[in-house]
Amino acid sequence: MTVADLTTLIEGSLLTPPAGEARDVSCGYTCDLLSWVMAHGKPGMAWITVQTHLNVIAVASLAEMSCIILPEGIQMEGPPLDKAGQEDIAVIASPLAAYEICARMAAAGIPA
Amino acid sequence: MSAPALQKTYQVQHRDFGTAGEASADIKRMLRQLGVQSDILRRVSVAAYEAELNLVIHSLGGQLSLEVDTHHIQLSTSDTGPGIADLEAAMRAGFSTADDEARGMGFGAGMGLPNMKRNADAFDIQSTLGQGTQIAMTFNLS
Numbered sequence: 346m347t348v349a350d351l352t353t354l355i356e357g358s359l360l361t362p363p364a365g366e367a368r369d370v371s372c373g374y375t376c377d378l379l380s381w382v383m384a385h386g387k388p389g390m391a392w393i394t395v396q397t398h399l400n401v402i403a404v405a406s407l408a409e410m411s412c413i414i415l416p417e418g419i420q421m422e423g424p425p426l427d428k429a430g431q432e433d434i435a436v437i438a439s440p441l442a443a444y445e446i447c448a449r450m451a452a453a454g455i456p457a
Numbered sequence: 458m459s460a461p462a463l464q465k466t467y468q469v470q471h472r473d474f475g476t477a478g479e480a481s482a483d484i485k486r487m488l489r490q491l492g493v494q495s496d497i498l499r500r501v502s503v504a505a506y507e508a509e510l511n512l513v514i515h516s517l518g519g520q521l522s523l524e525v526d527t528h529h530i531q532l533s534t535s536d537t538g539p540g541i542a543d544l545e546a547a548m549r550a551g552f553s554t555a556d557d558e559a560r561g562m563g564f565g566a567g568m569g570l571p572n573m574k575r576n577a578d579a580f581d582i583q584s585t586l587g588q589g590t591q592i593a594m595t596f597n598l599s
Contacts, residue, residue, distance in 0.1 A: 379510075380568035383503050384575075396563045400510075403478025407485060407502045424475075 346370050346455060348412050348435045351391060354453055355414065355446045357439035360421055365435030368411040372457060373450045375443050379404050386410060391450065393443045397421040399428060406432040416443040463487065463525040469512040474562065477513045481505040484523050484532075491525065493598070500576040501530055501596050507569040508534045508592060514559045516590065530596040532577075540586040548574070548582075 349366035352359050359366060371389030376382050377396055386392070386408025393414040394401060402425055405413050412435035415421060421429070421436050429436045439446055451457075465487070467480035485502045493501070505521065512519045512534060519536025546552045548570050555565025574580040577594035584590040 377563050378566035378568070379563040380507065380566040380572060383506055384568055384572050394563075398562055399475060400478055400562065400564075403482060403506065407478070407481060407506055408499075 346453060348391075348437070351412070351414075351450070351455075352437050354449050355437065355439040355441055357414065357437040357441075360415075360426055360436040360438055361430050361434070365412065365433055368433075368435065370411050370455060373447065373455045374457070375447055383408065391455070393446055395419055395443075397425060399425050401425065402428040402432055402434055405429075405434045410434060412437055414439055414446060416441060416446055461524045461526050463491065463523065466520050466522040467509075468520055469509055469516075469518065471513065471516060471518045473513055477510055478506060480521050481509050487523075488525070488530065493530070497530070497596055497598065501532065504573045504576045504594055504596075505532055507572045508532060508594075510564060511569045512536055514555055514564055519589070528598050530598060532592075532594045532596075534590070534592045536589045536591075538587065538589045540588050541584040541590055542586055544582065544584055 348368050351370050369389055370391045372387055373391045375393035377394050382404055388409040390410040391412050391414055392410050393416055415438045418440050420438055484505045488498050509521050516536035517538045519534055522533045524531040541547050550571040551567040553565040553567035559565050578597045579595040581593045
């Protein structure tokens with residue numbers, strides 16, 4: 346599944362440039378503790394978090410994730426969003442709760 | 458160790474969350490260019506990030522250094538204080554002295570030092586309260 350497919354699946358909107366839409370999503374994860382995510386992050390991962398500051402992009406980039414998903418209508422703007430674009434990390438804002446996003450991703454066959 | 462093929466040192470400022478992670482990202486970029494294999498690259502990146510963020514959150518400022526030779530990657534940190542009061546507790550997963558600001562950003566899970574130790578092939582930490590902390594991590598390349 347690509348980032349574009351995932352965006353549609355979770356009724357989201359892509360906040361970063363369209364270039365990131367073609368990336369493949371390998372697995373999903375949700376957590377807001379950055380060290381925890383650093384310990385479990387994987388290449389291609391779609392990471393659901395309510396955190397929107399610069400270090401979220403650093404963690405996603407170091408782990409070579411495909412995208413960050415912001416649940417419940419949370420938005421990202423300014424320097425973190427610019428940085429995400431530079432690092433080729435897609436950022437998706439979804440109106441759904443993290444639980445619902447996980448349920449849809451799992452039902453679509455995206456592994457943990 | 459043989460003569461280093463690459464050496465670089467990064468200054469890390471206390472509470473500078475705006476640039477936190479940039480040294481680790483630079484280290485990862487350089488090691489990728491050197492052709493370091495992906496699983497080692499990932500372990501070094503995680504350890505470098507945790508070390509860098511520990512300097513930002515807990516130290517009064519310090520430096521993160523990278524040294525690469527034919528057989529090893531060495532990451533080391535040195536700071537100017539304040540030192541760790543209970544090193545045994547600090548090494549325990551889940552133990553953290555991070556303040557509310559850092560916790561609000563998602564730091565302070567108490568995983569930093571355990572993540573470094575788990576990812577490095579050799580890990581050493583020395584700390585003196587009132588003086589500072591030094592960490593040395595080695596990653597085998599072969």
